[in-house]
Amino acid sequence: xxxxxxxxxxxxxxxxxxxxxxxxxxxxxxxxxxxxxxxxxxxxxxxxxxxxxxxxxxxxxxxxxxxxxxxxxxxxxxxxxxxxxxxxxxxxxxxxxxxxxxxxxxxxxxxxxxxxxxxxxxxxxxxxxxxxxxxxxxxxxxxxxxxxxxxxxxxxxxxxxxxxxxxxxxxxxxxxxxxxxxxxxxxxxxxxxxxxxxxxxxxxxxxxxxxxxxxxxxxxxxxxxxxxxxxxxxxxxxxxxxxxxxxxxxxxxxxxxxxxxxxxxxxxxxxxxxxxxxxxxxxxxxxxxxxxxxxxxxxxxxxxxxxxxxxxxxxxxxxxxxxxxxxxxxxxxxxxxxxxxxxxxxxxxxxxxxxxxxxxxxxxxxxxxxxxxxxxxxxxxxxxxxxxxxxxxxxxxxxxxxxxxxxxxxxxxxxxxxxxxxxxxxxxxxxxxxxxxxxxxxxxxxxxxxxxxxxxxxxxxxxxxxxxxxxxxxxxxxxxxxxxxxxxxxxxxxxxxxxxxxxxxxxxxxxxxxxxxxxxxxxxxxxxxxxxxxxxxxxxxxxxxxxxxxxxxxxxxxxxxxxxxxxxxxxxxxxxxxxxxxxxxxxxxxxxxxxxxxxxxxxxxxxxxxxxxxxxxxxxxxxxxxxxxxxxxxxxxxxxxxxx
Numbered sequence: 253x254x255x256x257x258x259x260x261x262x263x264x265x266x267x268x269x270x271x272x273x274x275x276x277x278x279x280x281x282x283x284x285x286x287x288x289x290x291x292x293x294x295x296x297x298x299x300x301x302x303x304x305x306x307x308x309x310x311x312x313x314x315x316x317x318x319x320x321x322x323x324x325x326x327x328x329x330x331x332x333x334x335x336x337x338x339x340x341x342x343x344x345x346x347x348x349x350x351x352x353x354x355x356x357x358x359x360x361x362x363x364x365x366x367x368x369x370x371x372x373x374x375x376x377x378x379x380x381x382x383x384x385x386x387x388x389x390x391x392x393x394x395x396x397x398x399x400x401x402x403x404x405x406x407x408x409x410x411x412x413x414x415x416x417x418x419x420x421x422x423x424x425x426x427x428x429x430x431x432x433x434x435x436x437x438x439x440x441x442x443x444x445x446x447x448x449x450x451x452x453x454x455x456x457x458x459x460x461x462x463x464x465x466x467x468x469x470x471x472x473x474x475x476x477x478x479x480x481x482x483x484x485x486x487x488x489x490x491x492x493x494x495x496x497x498x499x500x501x502x503x504x505x506x507x508x509x510x511x512x513x514x515x516x517x518x519x520x521x522x523x524x525x526x527x528x529x530x531x532x533x534x535x536x537x538x539x540x541x542x543x544x545x546x547x548x549x550x551x552x553x554x555x556x557x558x559x560x561x562x563x564x565x566x567x568x569x570x571x572x573x574x575x576x577x578x579x580x581x582x583x584x585x586x587x588x589x590x591x592x593x594x595x596x597x598x599x600x601x602x603x604x605x606x607x608x609x610x611x612x613x614x615x616x617x618x619x620x621x622x623x624x625x626x627x628x629x630x631x632x633x634x635x636x637x638x639x640x641x642x643x644x645x646x647x648x649x650x651x652x653x654x655x656x657x658x659x660x661x662x663x664x665x666x667x668x669x670x671x672x673x674x675x676x677x678x679x680x681x682x683x684x685x686x687x688x689x690x691x692x693x694x695x696x697x698x699x700x701x702x703x704x705x706x707x708x709x710x711x712x713x714x715x716x717x718x719x720x721x722x723x724x725x726x727x728x729x730x731x732x733x734x735x736x737x738x739x740x741x742x743x744x745x746x747x748x749x750x751x752x753x754x755x756x757x758x759x760x761x762x763x764x765x766x767x768x769x770x771x772x773x774x775x776x777x778x779x780x781x782x783x784x785x786x787x788x789x790x791x792x793x794x795x796x797x798x799x800x801x802x803x804x805x806x807x808x809x810x811x812x813x814x815x816x817x818x819x820x821x822x823x824x825x826x827x828x829x830x831x832x833x834x835x836x837x838x839x840x841x842x843x844x845x846x847x848x849x850x851x852x853x854x855x856x857x858x859x860x861x862x863x864x865x866x867x868x869x870x871x872x873x874x875x876x877x878x879x880x881x882x883x884x885x886x887x888x889x890x891x892x893x894x895x896x
Contacts, residue, residue, distance in 0.1 A: 259318065260298060263299075267297055267301075268291060271446060271447065274445075274446050286444075288416060289427060289445070290444060293410075295405075296409055306399075322378055332450075334361060340569060343571075344591050359688055424873075425838065433463060435588075436589075438838075439838060460885075463878035464878070486827075487817065488814060488815065495508045496509055504886060511818045517809075518828055520809070522809065522826045525812075527812040528675075530677070530678075530745070531610065532680070533582075534747065535581050537686050538751070539779065543685070545718065548708065548721075551725045551732065552728065559782055559788050565778070565799065567799065570586075571588075574752065577750065578681060580801050581803050588880070594628060596884055600636070600887045602637055604816075604819065604820060606638075606679065607619070607639045614675055615675040616673050617676070620641075621642075622658065623683045624645055625646040627643075630681075644657065657684065671740060684697045684721075684724050685697075685720045685721050689756050691716055697722075698716035701723065705719045711761045714764070736786075745784070747803065747807055749782075783810070794825060794826065799834070801820075802824070802825045806826060821880055837850055844859070845857045
C-alpha cells in the first residue's frame with residue numbers, strides 16, 4: 253500500500269513554500285529570525301484550509317476542493333508577485349475590487365511576467381501536486397476527535413506565535429507594532445509572510461484600523477506662537493488648546509494634540525516672491541530627469557536652468573501610481589496602502605488645495621486631463637478640490653480615441669479658456685508621457701516624435717520615452733508662447749512635478765541612460781521639481797533633500813498664501829525645516845543618510861548616526877502615515893475649521 257501524503261502536512265508545506273519563494277524573489281530575503289514568524293503563522297492557516305478540504309464525506313470531492321484551493325492560493329501569490337515586481341508594493345483587498353483599470357496596461361504586465369517567468373513557475377508548481385496520482389493525499393480528518401485535535405493545535409500554535417511576537421525588542425517596526433499598531437504591508441510581508449499580511453489587511457479593511465501614534469524623542473523646544481514673535485511662521489489662527497478641550501472623539505482629540513505639538517515652518521526670504529501672480533500647475537506623467545535635454549526638450553531645459561533647481565528632489569512611487577502621485581503633490585498627504593486615496597477624499601473638506609486657497613483670493617480655478625474624465629474617478633475628486641474639471645468625455649475637445657492622448661492638443665484646446673482672465677490657477681494632469689515605451693504602435697506620442705530621437709544614444713525604449721516627453725515639452729512651449737503673445741507671461745508661474753518615475757522602462761534601460769543612479773532602490777525615484785517664471789534668468793539652486801509632498805507648502809509660501817504648515821505632511825523646502833523624504837515601504841532619506849526599512853540598513857552621507865536617531869525618524873515617519881490616514885478617514889480638517 254502506497255504511503256499517503258497527509259493533507260495537513262501538504263498544506264503546511266504549500267504555504268511555507270510559497271511564502272519563501274515570494275520572499276526570496278521580491279524582498280530578496282532568505283532565512284532570518286522572521287522565518288519563525290512565517291512558520292508559526294502559516295500553520296494555523298494550513299489547519300483552516302485542511303478543515304475546509306475535509307468537509308465532504310467523499311474523498312474525490314475533497315481532492316477536487318484541494319485542487320481548487322491550491323490553485324487559488326498559488327494564483328494570489330503570483331498576482332501579488334507580479335504586482336510587486338511592477339509597482340514594488342503589496343496590493344490591498346480594497347484595490348483588488350477597485351483596480352480593474354490596471355487591465356488596460358496588460359501589455360506591460362505581460363512583459364513583467366515574461367521577465368520573471370522562473371519564480372512564477374515555482375509559485376505555480378504546487379497546483380500540480382493534487383492532480384498527480386502518484387502523490388496521493390490522505391484525508392483522514394473526518395471524525396470529530398481528529399478535527400478537535402486540529403483545533404487544539406491551531407489554538408496552541410497561534411498563541412505561540414503571539415507570545416513570540418512579544419519577545420522581540422520594541423521598535424517602530426517591531427513584530428508587535430506591525431501586527432497590532434501599524435499598517436505597512438511590505439514590512440509585514442517581510443516579517444510574517446504574505447498570507448498573514450493579507451489577513452490583517454482584510455481585517456483592517458472590513459472593521460477599520462487606526463495606527464497608534466508613536467512617541468518621538470526630541471530635544472527641539474516647542475515654538476510659542478504669538479503676535480510678538482520676531483520670527484514669523486506659516487500658521488493660521490487656530491486654537492488647538494480650545495479644540496482639544498471641547499473634543500469628545502478620542503481619535504480627533506489625539507490628532508489635535510499631535511498637530512499642536514508640531515513646530516510650524518518659518519517664513520523666509522522667498523515668502524511672497526510670486527504674490528499676486530497666476531499659477532499653472534502640472535503633474536506630468538512619468539516625468540523624470542531623463543526628460544530634460546537641451547536638444548530634445550529645450551523648453552524643459554530652459555525652465556530648469558532658469559528657475560528653481562532642487563538638486564536632491566525625489567518622487568517616491570506609491571501604491572496607486574498616478575492617482576497617488578496627484579494625491580501627494582496636490583494635498584501634501586501620504587497615501588494609505590488600501591488605495592484610491594484621491595477618490596476617497598471626494599466628499600472631504602479640503603481647505604489646503606491650490607484651487608480652494610486661491611479661489612478665496614478671487615482666482616478662477618480649472619483642471620484638465622487628456623485621459624478619460626472618469627479614470628480614477630477624477631470627475632468626483634477634482635471638483636471637490638475646487639476645480640472646474642474637464643477631460644476626455646466631459647468637455648475636452650481633442651482626439652481622445654488614440655493612446656496616449658496629446659498634451660499639445662490639450663493645451664491648444666484649453667489655454668484660451670483662462671489665459672485672458674485677471675487671476676487664475678490652472679491644473680493639468682498630462683498623459684502623453686505614459687507607457688508603453690516603444691515604436692511598434694503601442695504609443696502614439698512615441699511614434700509621432702520617432703524621427704526626432706533617432707540620433708539619441710540610448711536604448712530603444714529610452715528613445716521612445718524621451719519622444720513622449722517631447723510632446724509635453726512642445727505643449728509647454730505653445731502655452732508659453734500664448735502667454736507671451738497676450739502679455740501675461742511675466743505674471744505667470746509654472747510648477748511641474750511628476751506622478752512617478754517611468755516604471756515602464758526596465759531597470760537596465762534606466763541604468764543605461766540615467767546618470768544619477770547610485771543606490772537604485774532610492775535613486776530611481778530622483779526627479780526634478782520645476783518652479784519657473786519668465787522673470788527668472790538665473791537658477792536658484794536648492795540642495796536640500798525634498799520630495800513631492802513638499803511641493804504644495806513650498807508653492808504656497810512663494811505666493812504668500814496663508815496656510816498652516818503643521819497640518820500638511822510636507823514642508824516648505826525653502827524654510828529651515830529638517831529634510832525628510834518618505835517612501836511607501838517606510839524607508840526614508842534625510843540630510844544625514846538613507847534608511848532601508850526592509851533591510852534595516854542605514855547608509856550615512858557623512859558622519860555616523862545613533863540608533864536613537866534612526867528610531868526617532870522611524871517614529872516621525874510612522875506618525876506622518878498615521879496622521880495622513882486619519883485626515884482622510886476622519887475628514888479631519890472639518891473638525892479644525894468647524895465653521896466650514
